[in-house]
Structure formats: C-alpha cells, structure tokens
Amino acid sequence: MTKPFDPQASVAEAAARLTGPGGRFEMVVEEVLGAPMPVLRHRSSSLGEVLAASITHGDRDYLVTMEHRWSFTEHAAAVAALATALRERYGVRKGDRIGILAANTPEWVLTFWAAQALGAIAVGYNAWWAPREIGYGLRHTSPAVLVVDAKRAAQVAQLGIRIPILTMEHDVPALLADYRTAELPQTTIDEDDPAVILYTSGTSGRPKGAVHSHRNLVAVIGYHVFNDALAAELTGTGDLPTGRRYLLTSPLFHIASLHNLVVPRLVTGDVAVIHQGSFDADRVLRLIEREQITNWGAMPTMATRMLELDLSAYDLSSVAAFSLNSAPSSAALQQALRDQLPVARNALVTSYGLTECGTAATLASPAELAAFPDTVGRPVLGVTLEIRDSAGNTVSDGTEGEICVRSPYVMLGYWQDETATAEAITADRWLRTGDIGILEDGRLRLSGRRSDLILRGGENxxxxxxxxxxxxxxxxxxxxxxxxxxxxxxxxxxxxxxxxxxxxxxxxxxxxxxxxxxxxxxxxxxxxxxxxxxxxxxxxxxxxxxxxx
Missing domain, CATH: 3.30.300.30 (ANL, C-terminal domain)
Structure with missing residues (x-):
C-alpha cells in the first residue's frame, strides 16, 4: 500500500538534513547572554563582515529606485566614503548613535551600513513622527549626527537641536564626493554589540527603542538563506535562487523592510527595488511591471487597495512570491488575492512577528494558510515558541495564553529602559510578547493583540x-x-x-x-x-x- 504523502514531514526531513551535523546550516546550542540558544555553527561575526563580503556581487544591482541604480560595488564604495566622513569629519566612533530620519531612499540604506562599518548604532526614527515626537526620540538616543531628508530637515529645524544635521539631498552627496577614494573602515565587533535601534509604541505612552545586535541581524540573514536552501532541497534543484527582484513598500524603520529585505539581499545578491512616496496601487503595479519584480511582501492594507484595481491591466507575470506582513489578514482578503492575483493561488504566505522579535517568529506555508486561514504558521528556524498562562506556566495544546518566544533574533532589550526590558524579557531570554494566542498541532493562531493595542494599517x-x-x-x-x-x-x-x-x-x-x-x-x-x-x-x-x- 502506498504511503500517503505528508508535506509537513517532508519539510521536516529536508530541514533536518540541512541543519543536522555536517549540514550546511548546522545548528548548535551555545550560551547567548547567559541562556542556551540554538544558533548556526557557520555564521558571520558581524554586519561589518557581511558588508565587506558583499563586494563579490560586483556590478549587479543592489538598490533601485525610479531614478537611480546602485550596484553592490557602488554601494560598498559609497558606504566606505560616508563611514570615513562620519569618522573623520564628525568624530563618530564605535557605540555612538547615528540617527536616520527620512522616507525610503538609498541614502537611508547607505547610512545604516556606514554605521555598521564604524561599529556605531543606527537609529531608525519613525519618519511619520510630528516634531514633538522627533524631539523625544533625539533626546532619548542622543545621536552624534542626524541624517535627514529635506522634509524632515524642516521639522527638525523647529526643535533647535545642537547636533550635526546632514541632508540626504545635499550633504551626503558632497561627503561621498569628498571621500570617494576612502577604504572601508574595519572595526572589531562583538556579536552581541548593538547594531540598530528601531522604535515601537509603548504602553507607557512613549515609544520604546528596541535594540538589535549584530548577532540578531546576522541570524536573520541566516534564516533567509536557510529558507532559500530549504526550498531548493524540496524541489530537488539544490541550487540557491539568483536574480530575484524584491519590492520594498514598507518603511525602512520597520523590520519588514530593513532586517528582512534590505539586509539579507547583501548576502543573496538580489535586488531591492524601493518604492518612494506614499502608497499608490497603480504606481506600485507599474513599478512591478517595469522592474520585473519577483518577490513582494505587502501589508494587508496595500493588498486591499491593489484589489480595487483591475489587475488584468498590468503584467504581473514576473511575481513568483507574495506574502502578507505586519498585520493580521482575513480569510476573505486571502481568498480575494487567490481569485485575482495569479501568484497568490500557490504562493501566498503570512507570518507573525513584532519589532522585538527581529524577524518572523512563525511562518504559514501556502498549503497550510489555504487549509487554515486563521493560522500564522509554525515556528521558524531557531525559534522556540510557548503559550503561557498568567503565572508563566506553559499551557496545553489548544489552550489560550500569552505567546512567548526565545530565539537568536530576539532583541537585546529596550534602549535605556531596564524596567521595560525586564518586563519583556525573562532572565533566561524568553520574550513575553503580550500577544494572546493558541497553539494547535504546531500551528499558531492569534486570538488577541496586546492589551489595548490598536493595529492601524500595520502601525502599532x-x-x-x-x-x-x-x-x-x-x-x-x-x-x-x-x-x-x-x-x-x-x-x-x-x-x-x-x-x-x-x-x-x-x-x-x-x-x-x-x-x-x-x-x-x-x-x-x-x-x-x-x-x-x-x-x-x-x-x-x-x-x-x-x-x-
């Protein structure tokens, strides 16, 4: 009698081959910040090391907008120039904060990587903040220098701050020209040194700065490359994909765009195509046509607006992967996508995560999402997930409780907020998400967001x-x-x-x-x-x- 095919067992077997002893993605348990943690045995030690290695991608496109294209070679040279300028002209050193306050631009990405080359900490301020909120963020993280676009420069001018302010339109290009022959700085980094601070809303009424380490982001890269290898293993090709073109529509001050799109592309050698300006479904679809986008992770609100148009008027045949990110999606929206967007019929996925997690904690495959529209999937590589009661005890399968996560992706803590950090992260490095959910047969289902939280179009x-x-x-x-x-x-x-x-x-x-x-x-x-x-x-x-x- 033929044994029925079990897709989940097949995935587990392929993952075991990749992560077992001697595998390309061999997992081992090491002590991380005092707690045992599953990590990749073979990994980069810092984002600076990742940056230096990216030059091997040469003249392939890395960052693309409607007006400009940056190859990996051009990007590395620009980062070297900007990092050297920040060090020599503005005295930026390891551990200093470099603030970034801007809409999505290639200069945003350059500034982030320049910070990593110096061992400084990039701070991604929310570009939608009002001046009062900007003032709070600047006081909170005290950047040595602030890099802004023209619109935010006008807002910052109202605050009377005394730190150096560099505009992306004028100052950054001038620095790139002045230091164009500079070598990429080399800085000694510990894996658990902070690399970036991204702000998330807080129950105390003030935004909190989630601090992610070099270990966190290097682990996120490993997770993405592992997913590519797993897909290749399951299809029998054995080769990692190349030539993909990712569409970036979410803000760079979100982990969806920075950690999970721009940063991994420096390793995979794929293109990040940056949509600029407010979301306009027609403009985005035209950009997909022009740039032959293959991968897009959209907020549910973006998908909803896209479905209001006649999709047959656009050539979307290049799109091979589509995901719903940053907010829960309804079964009705999922089905509407399958009905109207060809790629969604076989490739629609969704996930669950939060800024503090660094990347997705769970991922729902196309088959499981189709069968269980309310699921957000199973724990991803390196993630241990438990549902706990109010006393902190693990509950049984099918019982509602708080979602708790432990992984190498989880943030170090909140910037200058020991109390909030202690409330969120236990002594043995479990993140208490504050979200309520249920585990059923290994799949997570959300039953409630954090108490009182309003989730408006992907924004907390x-x-x-x-x-x-x-x-x-x-x-x-x-x-x-x-x-x-x-x-x-x-x-x-x-x-x-x-x-x-x-x-x-x-x-x-x-x-x-x-x-x-x-x-x-x-x-x-x-x-x-x-x-x-x-x-x-x-x-x-x-x-x-x-x-x-």
Missing amino acids: VYPTEIEQCLEEHPAVRECAVVGVPDAELGQRVAALVVVEGGVATREDELRAFVAARLAYYKVPAHWRLTTTALPRNATGKIVRTEIEV
Whole structure:
C-alpha cells in the first residue's frame, strides 16, 4: 500500500538534513547572554563582515529606485566614503548613535551600513513622527549626527537641536564626493554589540527603542538563506535562487523592510527595488511591471487597495512570491488575492512577528494558510515558541495564553529602559510578547493583540500616548482611546472625550490639537464628546469594553 504523502514531514526531513551535523546550516546550542540558544555553527561575526563580503556581487544591482541604480560595488564604495566622513569629519566612533530620519531612499540604506562599518548604532526614527515626537526620540538616543531628508530637515529645524544635521539631498552627496577614494573602515565587533535601534509604541505612552545586535541581524540573514536552501532541497534543484527582484513598500524603520529585505539581499545578491512616496496601487503595479519584480511582501492594507484595481491591466507575470506582513489578514482578503492575483493561488504566505522579535517568529506555508486561514504558521528556524498562562506556566495544546518566544533574533532589550526590558524579557531570554494566542498541532493562531493595542494599517498605536496628549488640552477632563474595526486598515483610532462642562470645544479643534503633536496615523478618525464620566472598575481603571464611540 502506498504511503500517503505528508508535506509537513517532508519539510521536516529536508530541514533536518540541512541543519543536522555536517549540514550546511548546522545548528548548535551555545550560551547567548547567559541562556542556551540554538544558533548556526557557520555564521558571520558581524554586519561589518557581511558588508565587506558583499563586494563579490560586483556590478549587479543592489538598490533601485525610479531614478537611480546602485550596484553592490557602488554601494560598498559609497558606504566606505560616508563611514570615513562620519569618522573623520564628525568624530563618530564605535557605540555612538547615528540617527536616520527620512522616507525610503538609498541614502537611508547607505547610512545604516556606514554605521555598521564604524561599529556605531543606527537609529531608525519613525519618519511619520510630528516634531514633538522627533524631539523625544533625539533626546532619548542622543545621536552624534542626524541624517535627514529635506522634509524632515524642516521639522527638525523647529526643535533647535545642537547636533550635526546632514541632508540626504545635499550633504551626503558632497561627503561621498569628498571621500570617494576612502577604504572601508574595519572595526572589531562583538556579536552581541548593538547594531540598530528601531522604535515601537509603548504602553507607557512613549515609544520604546528596541535594540538589535549584530548577532540578531546576522541570524536573520541566516534564516533567509536557510529558507532559500530549504526550498531548493524540496524541489530537488539544490541550487540557491539568483536574480530575484524584491519590492520594498514598507518603511525602512520597520523590520519588514530593513532586517528582512534590505539586509539579507547583501548576502543573496538580489535586488531591492524601493518604492518612494506614499502608497499608490497603480504606481506600485507599474513599478512591478517595469522592474520585473519577483518577490513582494505587502501589508494587508496595500493588498486591499491593489484589489480595487483591475489587475488584468498590468503584467504581473514576473511575481513568483507574495506574502502578507505586519498585520493580521482575513480569510476573505486571502481568498480575494487567490481569485485575482495569479501568484497568490500557490504562493501566498503570512507570518507573525513584532519589532522585538527581529524577524518572523512563525511562518504559514501556502498549503497550510489555504487549509487554515486563521493560522500564522509554525515556528521558524531557531525559534522556540510557548503559550503561557498568567503565572508563566506553559499551557496545553489548544489552550489560550500569552505567546512567548526565545530565539537568536530576539532583541537585546529596550534602549535605556531596564524596567521595560525586564518586563519583556525573562532572565533566561524568553520574550513575553503580550500577544494572546493558541497553539494547535504546531500551528499558531492569534486570538488577541496586546492589551489595548490598536493595529492601524500595520502601525502599532497605543491609546495611552494619544490619551496623554489629549489630556493636555484645557477642555479635556478625561478621555479613552480605542480601536474600531475598519475594512481597509484593520482598525481605526477612536476617541471618547469627556469635556469640562461649560467649556466650548469642538471635534475639529481637538483633532488639530492632536495632529500638531502626534503622527497622522495616531490622530483619531472617530470622536465622541461627552460630559459623562468614563466607565471604570473597582481599582479605578477604565473599562474599555464598555466604551462606545
């Protein structure tokens, strides 16, 4: 009798061949920051080492926009020039922070890699922040130099800061010309030295800086190359893919674009095509046609807007891989993609992760996502995932609890916030995500986002920050901010505001007040003004489930 084919067993067997003793991706257990951790035996020791090796890709394209193309050779030379300029002219040394505040540009990427060559720490500030938020970020991480685009330069000018500010349009090109013959700096790096800080929203009302080490990002690279090798093993080709063209549509200050797209391409030798400007589905689809994009990871909101167009009007035949990232996706959206986008019929995947994880913690294959639309997949290479109860005990299969993750991808901690770090990461390096989920037959299903979190179009929004902002207005007595369902964005921000009796104020006044202080996506789209006190429990906490907006 013929034994039925088990796809999951086949994947497990192929993975075991690659990661077992003597395998190309042999996994071993080493002590990392005091805890046993599965790591790749054969790995680079730093991002500087990765950068130096990238020159072997030569004149192949690395970064592409509508106006410019940078080969790997040109990129390495530009990074050498910029890093040398930052060291010689601005005194940047190992451990200093180099701030980056800009929309997606090749110069953003150059600055990141220049920081790695110096052993400095790149800080990716949120380009959508309002001036007040920018000021907080600069005070929090104290960069030695700030690299900005022209739009953000105008915002920074309002702050009266004293650090050197370099514009991408003028100062960076001038430095590249002045130091064009410079050699790539060589800096001694420990694997657990910090490499980058990316900000994520915090329950305390202030963004927190997630610190990722060289080990974290090198491990992310290894994970991506392993996935390529696993696919080759399963198809029997044995050869790693070449000539892929990745479309970058998410901000570079997100791990989806930086850690999981731009950084691994320096090893795989593939192209990163950068879409610039706000998301426009027609422009993006035309870019896919022009650049013959093969791989695209889109936010669900982007996919939704794309499906509003007639896709038959575009040549999308080059696209061979498509994923939904950064936010949960509905079964209806997944099916609509399969119905209208040819690649999605056999290659649609999704994942679960967060900034603190560094990369995906789980990945759902096309077959499993089709069979279980609410799954976000199984733990990826090197990830151990557990569901725990409120006491920290592991729960049984099928039981809801907090998702906890341990892997070489998990951040070092939060910049200058020992309390928040201790709350998020246990002594034995388990990350408490704060997300609620269920493991069933090895597959993860999300049952709730972090308490109170609003997930608006891939951006994390915590009510506390908006509430604290609103409470600065003299007419606001108290307020509560919640998420309300939205077909396009997943959720929109809504505010219930208790105003002082007899004080004249209007919705548009409060909207403008928030918009002047916070990023646009945090400004409530729905408002209800009242003089009735908010519902609270016995301990005085707001009962958000009773709030109607």
